[in-house]
Amino acid sequence: MTDSSGLALALLTLGAIAGTYIWRGVGVMFAARIKSDGRVFQWVTFVSYAMLGGLIARMVILPIGPLMETPLLFRTLAFIIGVGVFFALGRRVLLAVFIGVASFIVLVSYF
Amino acid sequence: MISNAREVTRLAMRDAVGFPSITLLASMTGFGSLVHESGLPLGIAIAATAGIWGLPGQLTLVEMHVAGASTFFVILGVALANARFLPMVVSFMPLMNAEGSRTRWDFALVQMLSINSWAAGLKRFPEIERKFRRRYYIVFAVICMSAGILGTVIGYFGVGLMPRPIALGLIFMNPLFFAVLLAGVQSRPSMIALIVGAPLGIMFHLVVPDLDLLLTGAVGGSLAFWLNNRLSHRESKQ
Secondary structure, eight states, rough: OOOHHHEEEEEHHHHHHHHHHHHHHHHHHHTTTOOOTTTHHHHHHHHHHHHHHHHHHHHSSOOOOOGGOOHHHHHHHHHHHHHHHHHHHOOOHHEEEEEEEEHHHHHHOOO | BBBHHHHHHHHHHHHHHTHHHHHHHHHHHHHHHHHHHOOOHHHHHHHHHHHOOOOOHHHHHHHHHHOOOOHHHHHHHHHHHTTTTTHHHHHHHHHHHHHTTTOOOHHHHHGGHHHHHHHHHHGGGGGHHHHHHHHHHHHHHHHHHHHHHHHHHHHHHHHSOOHHHHHHHHHHHHHHHHHHHHTTOOOOOHHHHHHHHHHHHHHHHHHHHHTHHIIIIIIIHHHHHHHHHHHHHHHHHH
């Protein structure tokens, strides 16, 4: 890698960091004006959860990155197994994640 | 109500050292290995983990850069992938701080907020006296971030030793972990919003990929808010 492309990459990363931080910083400014028992606050909490729900579904069904090379069926199946284990076996997070990820690895390796 | 500094520190350590650290260590190992495979330096991997501190945005940075997108679009893509931090911060800070007690430190502390510390705070803050909540958050988030950075470094150097299915499994861990973490919050409002948001996230991603999360949040959050109010209203009438 040449020095100039290294510099460009560093600047790009800094830009990405700043672009992410804007949401956090603006959040702090808004948060100071919001009461934690008001309706606006409630609504914002719903917005957070809805965004997270959408993000999770997108990551499983339409992922970006290396997961794109894996079949949709494997991702969905392993996800259902993991969440199923969570609700069936006493809501243990680590166990559910472990079994879900292990099923995914088995599916990807042997099928 | 927990009102003892030492006890709060211990609680935060106990909460963080379990599954949050383990899953962060593992999922950031997946990210570190991806950065290495993409031919980018370790410094970028660490800077992305500590600076962006949200895996979807980190993946976007690496993927779009490798795909050759222009600087402007990479930065925009990463920023949009992380839009959830705005409502997360707004719904977190008022619970952590006393009414109207914003300090300049908040602008630094907020950098460490992630889905882990957010969910842990929402769950634990009601049990902790207000003036110690910030302490809980700092201890919890510092442990999480250390685990994440450590995982990034391990993944970066360990990539050659890791079979491909395992590396894929570590990345797959994230959505599954997020799902069970949030399902564990166990309140009706959060469940409604998660379930309403999921199909909208897919739909908006197909229709307007750049603004998908913002629209999912605005439309899905409002819809869930309305649904929940209706349900509560109906229950109170019965």
